[in-house]
Amino acid sequence: xxxLILLYAVVNGLLLGGIYGGIALxxxxxxxxxxxxxxxxxxxxxxxxxxxxxxxxxxxxxPYASVVVTVPFLYLxxxxxxxxxxxxxxxxxxxxxxxxxxxLLLTTGLYLVLDNLVLMGFGPDVRSANVEFAxxxxxxxxxxxxxxxxxxxxxxxxxxxxxxxxxxxxxSGRAIRATAQNREAAALSGVDIQRVYNHTFGIxxxxxxxxxxxxxxxxxxxxxxxxxFGVKSFLVVVLGGIGSIPGSILGGLLLGVFxxxxxxxxxxxxxxxxxxxLFIAVLLFRPxxxxxxxx
Amino acid sequence: xxxxxxxxxxxLGLPLLAIALVLPFFVQEAYLLHSLTMILYFAYMASxxxxxxxxxxxxxxxxxxxxxxxxxxxxxxxxxxxxxxxxGMLAGGLLAAILAVILGYPNFKLRGPYFTLTTIxxxxxxxxxxxxxxxxxxxxxxxxxxxxxxxxxxxxQVFQFEGKVPYYYIALxxxxxxxxxxxxxxxxxLGYYLKAVRGDPNGAAALGVNGTRCSLTALAIxxxxxxxxxxxxxxxxxxxxxxxxxxxxxxxxxxxxxxVGGQGxxxxxxxxxLLLHPIAEIxxxxxxxxxxxxxxxxxxxxxxxxxxYFPKGVIAPLQQWLTRRGxxxxxxxxxxxxxxxxx
Numbered sequence: 129x130x131x132l133i134l135l136y137a138v139v140n141g142l143l144l145g146g147i148y149g150g151i152a153l154x155x156x157x158x159x160x161x162x163x164x165x166x167x168x169x170x171x172x173x174x175x176x177x178x179x180x181x182x183x184x185x186x187x188x189x190x191p192y193a194s195v196v197v198t199v200p201f202l203y204l205x206x207x208x209x210x211x212x213x214x215x216x217x218x219x220x221x222x223x224x225x226x227x228x229x230x231x232l233l234l235t236t237g238l239y240l241v242l243d244n245l246v247l248m249g250f251g252p253d254v255r256s257a258n259v260e261f262a263x264x265x266x267x268x269x270x271x272x273x274x275x276x277x278x279x280x281x282x283x284x285x286x287x288x289x290x291x292x293x294x295x296x297x298x299x300s301g302r303a304i305r306a307t308a309q310n311r312e313a314a315a316l317s318g319v320d321i322q323r324v325y326n327h328t329f330g331i332x333x334x335x336x337x338x339x340x341x342x343x344x345x346x347x348x349x350x351x352x353x354x355x356x357f358g359v360k361s362f363l364v365v366v367l368g369g370i371g372s373i374p375g376s377i378l379g380g381l382l383l384g385v386f387x388x389x390x391x392x393x394x395x396x397x398x399x400x401x402x403x404x405x406l407f408i409a410v411l412l413f414r415p416x417x418x419x420x421x422x423x
Numbered sequence: 424x425x426x427x428x429x430x431x432x433x434x435l436g437l438p439l440l441a442i443a444l445v446l447p448f449f450v451q452e453a454y455l456l457h458s459l460t461m462i463l464y465f466a467y468m469a470s471x472x473x474x475x476x477x478x479x480x481x482x483x484x485x486x487x488x489x490x491x492x493x494x495x496x497x498x499x500x501x502x503x504x505x506x507x508x509x510x511g512m513l514a515g516g517l518l519a520a521i522l523a524v525i526l527g528y529p530n531f532k533l534r535g536p537y538f539t540l541t542t543i544x545x546x547x548x549x550x551x552x553x554x555x556x557x558x559x560x561x562x563x564x565x566x567x568x569x570x571x572x573x574x575x576x577x578x579x580q581v582f583q584f585e586g587k588v589p590y591y592y593i594a595l596x597x598x599x600x601x602x603x604x605x606x607x608x609x610x611x612x613l614g615y616y617l618k619a620v621r622g623d624p625n626g627a628a629a630l631g632v633n634g635t636r637c638s639l640t641a642l643a644i645x646x647x648x649x650x651x652x653x654x655x656x657x658x659x660x661x662x663x664x665x666x667x668x669x670x671x672x673x674x675x676x677x678x679x680x681x682x683v684g685g686q687g688x689x690x691x692x693x694x695x696x697l698l699l700h701p702i703a704e705i706x707x708x709x710x711x712x713x714x715x716x717x718x719x720x721x722x723x724x725x726x727x728x729x730x731x732y733f734p735k736g737v738i739a740p741l742q743q744w745l746t747r748r749g750x751x752x753x754x755x756x757x758x759x760x761x762x763x764x765x766x
Contacts, residue, residue: 165536216731229482232536233682233730236675240723244716252715351716359547362540397555404544404551411541412529 136271137388143277145384149377150284151339151357152364153291154206154332160371161308161328164214167235170358171242172333176202176340177349178246184257184344191257191344199337206333211326213238218325239358247351256348276346283342285377287335292373304328308371363407431742432606432689439693443595447588456587458704460659463594464652465700469680469692470601471648475641476678477686478614480621481534484674485542486649488549489519491669493650494657495553498570499562501581508572508582512654519650520643527642531635534624543671550669569664572657582658590659597655598693601648605689613637621687672719679722683729685736694738699725 155169166172176198183189183197217230265272295301306314307324315321347353364383368375386406390399443463450456468490476483493515500511530541554567564570575581584590608614619627620634627634657663667673676699684695703718710717733739 165540213727213731220734229480229535229539230730230734232482232539234727237723237726237730240675240719240726244719244723247716248714248720359543366540395555397551401548401551404548407544408541411533411537 132270133392134389137392138385139271139273140277141385141388142381143274143281143384144388145381146281146284146377147277147339147343147380148284148357148360148364148383149368149380150280150287151336152361152368152376152380153284153288153373154335155361156365156368156371156373156376157291158329158332159365161304162210162214162218162231162325164231165235165362166332167232167358168209168239168242169336169361170354170356171239172202172205172354173336173340173343173357174246174349174351174354175205175242176337177344177347177353178250179337180341180344181255181257181349184259185255190259191341194344195338195341198341199334202337202340203330203334207326207330209238209333210329211322214329215322215325243351243354250351252351254348254350257344259345274346276342280339280342283338284380287338288373288377291331291335295373300324300327360403363403366407366410431738431745432602434745435741436602436690436693439690440599447591453587456591458701460587460591460594461704462696462700463591463598464656464659465677465680466693466696467594467598467601468649468652468677469684469696470598470605471645471652472677473681473686473688473692474601474605474608474648475638475645477681477688477691478608478617478621478641479638480687481531481638482539482678483542484539484671484678485544485546486645486677487669487671487674488546489523489646489649490653490656490673491549491553491663491665492522492653493519494653494663494668495564495570496650497654498572498657498663502570502573503562507580508654508658512582512651515654516647516650519653520647523642523646524639527639528635531638531642543674546669546671546674550665553665553669567665569662569667570657572661572663574661583661590655594655594659597651602689602693604644604648608641609689613640617641618687676722679726683725683733683736685738688736688738691736691738694741695736698737 151173154172155166158164158166179198179201180191180194183194184191213234214231217234265274266278267273295305303314303319303324304327306317306319307321307328311321314324360383364379365371365376366379367382368377368379383403383406387399387403390402394402446459447456450459468486472483472486475481493512496515496518497508497511500506500514501508506514526545530538530545533541553564556564557566558564572583575583577583577585608617616627616632616634616637619630619632620637624634653668656668680695680699681692682695683699684693684697685691699722702721706714706718706721729736
């Protein structure tokens with residue numbers, strides 16, 4: 129293998145990996161605090177992408193400008209998902225026998241509803257937003273670097289750093305961490321658990337609002353576009369350790385490079401098989417992930 | 424014994440069976456018979472899923488792999504080696520059971536969402552591989568295109584019949600066998616062990632119940648039965664492909680029916696299929712291809728409502744209603760109130 133091609137694959141993998149890591153942040157955060165696996169994670173991203181695409185198609189907004197709409201929109205979507213759909217289950221579970229699969233089933237139902245509503249509304253056609261601004265590639269040391277991917281990767285690292293900082297140094301961040309560590313003790317200390325849960329779910333979804341807008345310039349949209357990212361997000365958080373913020377980025381980078389380099393040697397579909405194989409291997413042999421559980 | 428005669432399975436199941444037995448005499452239209460057969464098929468598949476997942480309390484969304492594998496085996500044994508599909512069916516079922524034990528052994532160490540995600544990953548690996556493999560060791564798999572069962576002289580030997588009625592009764596017979604197996608499971612030592620594992624895995628282990636072995640036994644039987652169903656599907660449609668027979672949609676559909684109906688009960692999955700599958704048929708008949716995902720939107724909404732308001736499935740309120748009407752004996756009171764023991 130030509131070392132230059134390999135280097136190119138690694139760089140491309142790192143760029144894609146940063147995006148994977150950023151997308152997985154919300155899944156990791158929500159699980160870390162609520163112990164809920166959000167099966168509709170990919171669907172949220174898909175909804176954000178369609179919102180961003182819709183603003184471009186209807187008003188000619190650049191997808192990057194649409195973040196002013198998609199981020200608050202997704203925050204509200206996450207907030208209401210938690211407060212309307214999941215909260216009744218958590219209230220029931222806190223008094224009765226815990227059924228951890230209940231939340232998984234609820235979000236599976238939500239995934240079916242969201243994906244198929246979009247399928248009904250927009251049909252199965254492939255759509256894409258053609259924009260000039262910030263497209264194309266830069267040449268860095270002779271290697272072409274795709275600009276939208278570079279922006280996505282940078283956003284992943286920045287959002288992770290901001291989230292990490294906010295969880296440690298802001299009041300609501302401390303409330304979130306306290307709730308994650310011990311729900312009852314946090315409640316006794318005056319933390320409004322339900323509000324923290326709603327807020328956490330909102331933040332987790334809002335991050336997807338940002339990435340939906342960042343993906344739209346270079347990725348075609350179909351109603352099932354979220355599924356692939358949803359599955360990869362599970363893989364990323366399992367790799368990096370579920371509930372860990374730096375682990376999410378590390379897991380994303382690992383997956384990105386793994387995929388990108390593997391697809392140099394085998395076909396892209398076989399690379400997808402290897403990704404699933406990696407997922408199973410990590411779950412079976414290192415279920416706490418490479419960085420363990422921490423928030 | 425009067426308990427067995429008045430259990431919900433008998434009170435509800437026997438009239439349903441009687442209706443199912445005579446229905447083809449009144450329904451002649453091929454489309455309706457096809458839909459009814461599909462309801463029986465889904466009731467069977469949901470019951471097969473329920474056999475392990477409903478009793479062990481683990482959520483598998485990868486059962487499609489068993490159905491698809493056995494379906495492919497049946498079709499290939501027939502087209503390549505000339506085996507009768509009946510033998511192919513059994514061979515495919517056994518293959519599925521062997522695969523289930525191999526996959527289940529490491530997998531049952533995981534619990535909750537981890538277990539579920541791993542079942543999805545296994546099934547997706549097989550589906551993606553099949554979709555992109557035209558030939559494997561000289562066996563023509565034809566990738567995403569799928570396999571066609573070549574038409575031949577009709578008859579029992581080749582599992583091909585004129586009209587839908589024979590398929591209907593085969594599906595009904597399979598469903599009855601599946602339900603009888605579930606009734607036997609409920610009263611067997613294995614069934615009690617599984618319930619113990621479901622309630623408290625550590626407690627069960629402390630009392631000497633080998634949870635993994637019990638779960639694996641149930642999974643092997645469930646996979647075998649699911650395999651038979653997959654083979655039936657291939658013969659019924661005379662066609663099999665990775666997307667329809669191995670895709671996640673199938674796995675979700677069957678799991679959903681069992682959960683909405685009432686997992687861990689004999690008749691719950693049947694009720695789920697009776698409730699949900701007609702929605703798919705009706706939306707398809709009314710709206711045609713205009714709203715391709717409509718029935719899944721409704722499925723998803725029903726699943727959410729069921730998880731929140733009928734966590735034990737729609738069979739639970741039905742059970743209470745029958746008890747109130749005096750048609751069924753009330754459940755024996757538990758020896759200890761579970762809630763009181765919990766801190």
